[in-house]
């Protein structure tokens with residue numbers, strides 16, 4: 001079997017490569033926007049903004065399994081580049097899905113909590129009404145709809161507040177700012193669930209194991225959309241506070257800075273953020289018999305990974 005990983009340079013893509021887990025399904029091919037992995041190793045080129053080139057790549061590689069970890073993720077910038085975000089996060093899924101359907105290939109795709117409006121205060125079920133309030137959310141919702149409409153075998157995993165020990169994310173920004181400043185002001189009225197790429201990879205591999213163990217004719221019982229997020233919830237302020245506590249105890253920061261709670265209104269951003277996007281992850285856990293642990297477990301894992309990188313052994 002042939003596996004194609006799109007977006008191999010992103011946080012999630014890199015975690016897939018680090019885990020090595022996709023190799024159990026067959027030959028794994030990596031693709032990035034510019035055809036280079038980590039800026040040095042030549043791999044396949046897949047720029048999702050160019051549908052014809054994507055089709056050409058699919059025709060030439062003929063993957064049985066396509067993992068789409070590529071996305072336009074610059075939430076604020078998407079307000080000014082909605083057509084580009086829509087092309088990459090939306091239209092590209094039509095291209096991929098329409099190729100995959102007649103070829104019998106499975107598409108694994110990732111979406112976001114930002115497909116919801118954040119007006120609730122009980123966890124969003126998978127089939128709760130979607131109503132994105134920013135351009136990024138609209139583009140990702142379009143991608144879900146186009147992939148669903150393509151008729152391809154598919155697993156769509158909505159996730160949230162994604163971070164890891166590498167790449168661009170909130171934890172790494174906090175650690176950088178924590179070294180530079182004594183006090184930080186962080187929003188305390190947006191609620192969600194930080195989720196590590198390590199957990200998303202483990203969950204995806206578990207779902208794929210189940211998929212390939214299931215007889216062909218019965219796989220449609222697994223196909224669909226799931227919430228793959230950690231359990232529990234927090235605010236950006238409380239997440240930052242715990243990051244600083246754990247990082248300073250592990251010696252990754254000399255001193256934990258003070259974290260002052262502010263409101264969204266005190267921190268204006270180009271894109272509006274939904275205020276409350278806790279996702280009900282029970283259907284994934286039940287379907288695939290996989291525990292999605294509390295978000296603090298993931299934070300411990302990432303701090304430990306950073307500690308090992310800095311010190312060479314576990315803390």
Ligand SMILES: NC(=O)c1ccc[n+]([C@@H]2O[C@H](COP(=O)([O-])OP(=O)(O)OC[C@H]3O[C@@H](n4cnc5c(N)ncnc54)[C@H](OP(=O)(O)O)[C@@H]3O)[C@@H](O)[C@H]2O)c1
Pocket residue numbers: 007008009010011012013032033034046047048049068069070071072073088110111112113140158159160161162163167168
């Ligand atoms: N990050 C979050 O907080 C978050 C939250 C909810 C859901 N998600 C979803 O989770 C998935 C993984 O996100 P992530 O955090 O790993 O994102 P990421 O670190 O921003 O990685 C995205 C990757 O997509 C690539 N990309 C951007 N435009 C592309 C294009 N035109 N063609 C091909 N590749 C392109 C980027 O390439 P370059 O390296 O060349 O820029 C980057 O490597 C995405 O579907 C995202 O929407 C993320």
